[in-house]
Amino acid sequence: MPELPEVETTRRGIAPYLQGREIREVIVRERRLRTPVPVDLEDALVGRQIGEPGRRAKYLTIPVGTRTLLWHLGMSGSLRIARLGELPKKHDHVDLVVDDGVILRYHDPRRFGFVDWLRGGVSDDPRLARLGPEPLSPDFDGERLYRLSRGRRLAVKPFLMDNAVVVGVGNIYAAEALFLAGIDPRRPAGRIAGERYARLAEAVREVLAAAITQGGTTLRDFVSGVGEPGYFAQRLNVYGRAGEPCRRCGGELRNVTLGQRASVFCPRCQS
DNA sequence: ATTTGACCCTGCATGC
DNA sequence: TGCATGCAGGGTCAAA
Incomplete structure (x- = not known):
């Protein structure tokens, strides 16, 4: 994946x-x-x-x-x-x-x-034309999340995974970023304050940048063919850990379904 | 307009 | 041991 x-x-x-x-x-x-x-x-x-x-x-x-x-x-x-x-x-x-x-x-x-x-240029192809900014670019920040979320009742996790908002945030990293930011993935996107979105944007950048850095150490895999690039050995806090203890508070991690995606979070650390 | 849901496909884990 | 079932997931499209 x-x-x-x-x-x-x-x-x-x-x-x-x-x-x-x-x-x-x-x-x-x-x-x-x-x-x-x-x-x-x-x-x-x-x-x-x-x-x-x-x-x-x-x-x-x-x-x-x-x-x-x-x-x-x-x-x-x-x-x-x-x-x-x-x-x-x-x-x-x-x-x-x-x-x-x-x-x-x-x-x-x-x-x-x-x-x-590619049909036309990178910004013309219908598959790429409506994409939001790259998560590691300056165009992506908490202000953008705040502005685009006003009036929306959609849960924040599927909102964050919307490619028109920001690209490249899949199920794993959305869950991890929300944990780092302390935000409940079920919370309606339109009811989250700007300060919290600033923290969320920073968390998205952190988890993605860390994963890319770790990926750099496994580049040899592309040459030798040993193993396939899957998830990196990144220490995941919540993804795939439903029922296990939260690394931060020790409480039991819960799983809910949002937008037909498994969404694991800590009820005590994320509100 | 926004949101929800089905679909595409195979491998793997689980349960009988 | 073999079989059936359910789940996983990104992107696209149709329906509510």
Whole structure:
């Protein structure tokens, strides 16, 4: 379940092996991803040069020739660097073979991810056009959360996970940020004070930045193929810990469903 | 307009 | 041991 830190770590891990390289071959073993792999993918990529891989929200953007690949890892997708001759495993759906025996290999058991072309620029493509700011950019702050939440009755956790508000805050990090900020995930977004939103925005930045930093230490995984980038060994306070004791107060963590997502929190530390 | 819910898919944990 | 069931999750779209 790649969240933003995993996607960013993937970008950093694969970029040195791709940038400036020419694509020699494209192998698609399974076209039925979330959206079908474009029929012209192979023809359009072969012989073209790869530019600098970028990221917007959880989307990877990889310039190739005059076009740009838009790659989303969905829930179970991963990209890694394989070597020529390494046999594909089950669910290895797409290979981009570049010079010097390097293969960018896409693995995705649930096929919620996709690879497609960017239509227009990064800000024009319909999938990216309405996205909110990056959580680690200056455009994201407590003031924005406060302003956009006025009058909304939606619970703060799904509000925080709304990509029009801020991108890249998935279920894990939303739960962790709300714990750090001491805010009950069920609280209506419109009934939270500006001060508390300032704290929440800071908590979002903290958990994401820490995860990206930790991801940097596992970059070797993209080369050796040992293990897949999943969650980082980040110490989670609440996610996945329902029924266990709160690390801060010792009370029992509770689970509620918000927006059809499991939401674990500490009733004593979060109000 | 805002909010809710179904859907896509497979692996894994659980219970019988 | 095998089987059925439920859950997990991001993004998209339809419905309330």
